[in-house]
């Protein structure tokens with residue numbers, strides 16, 4: 001582990017791994033390796049015949065995972081967006097054989113804290129915000145080219161920013177004079193346009209979060225991945241998802257509710273009402289970090305974990 005690896009404090013570490021109900025010879029997927037906090041705990045509970053597939057889209061997270069894999073042959077590493085994890089599952093020949101999948105969504109502390117990754121409105125850096133900074137459109141590319149209305153919609157939808165229109169107008173005006181390429185440059189534009197600063201919250205917090213969610217298509221990824229994860233679980237296998245944003249949590253809650261009612265089937269299938277059997281069983285209530293965990297790790301404060309167990313092997317659809 002290098003110094004940076006210790007900078008990510010794993011959220012709900014014990015709770016998430018215990019939710020997976022680890023079978024010592026089972027096959028598990030950590031869809032968001034980060035710096036491997038959850039992966040290490042899963043490995044500590046697996047026997048010699050157990051396996052863990054660790055995924056991440058971030059090159060630095062993958063480097064950390066590969067380093068761990070050199071010390072532990074039970075760990076297999078795949079660099080992918082989890083929305084496309086079906087390819088890795090197929091390559092590993094584990095379709096329908098997975099005992100548990102964990103998602104710990106959002107960004108890691110090493111990503112947030114490194115100014116060069118462009119997520120921070122506190123420290124200056126290139127306006128990037130891509131978790132996979134080798135692929136896709138950076139925040140700067142998007143902010144400098146998107147229509148004013150699209151920017152406003154993103155800020156409103158993903159950041160719940162009340163002043164989205166005003167801020168979008170300010171961004172578009174500013175970019176006419178000079179391209180927006182730096183994080184602090186954007187933070188200053190938002191700050192100047194924001195008429196109602198919240199206590200203890202930088203006025204650019206919501207806008208930065210919204211742009212990050214958009215640039216990484218975080219909700220689209222989750223939507224695709226939930227169905228793939230469940231379709232590849234063995235009966236009795238577990239799904240555990242830790243969300244940090246109300247829109248993510250709502251999607252997870254809805255997905256589990258639909259699958260637990262048995263009405264998440266591919267549309268158009270000739271299914272009779274009697275065949276509508278649930279695919280998932282909800283396990284427990286939503287779990288939040290303890291006050292103690294939040295005191296030790298303020299970034300855990302908005303975390304919510306939901307857990308479900310696979311009941312039968314009918315295919316579910318992305319919601």
Ligand SMILES: C[S@@+](CC[C@H](N)C(=O)[O-])C[C@H]1O[C@@H](n2cnc3c(N)ncnc32)[C@H](O)[C@@H]1O
Nearest residue numbers: 010032034035036037038056057058081082221
């Ligand atoms: C909160 S961190 C995970 C921390 C990890 N559980 C730990 O304890 O170290 C989230 C990680 O998920 C990755 N990630 C987020 N969305 C992703 C996606 N759609 N596909 C693949 N990786 C993703 C990020 O790059 C980041 O490394």
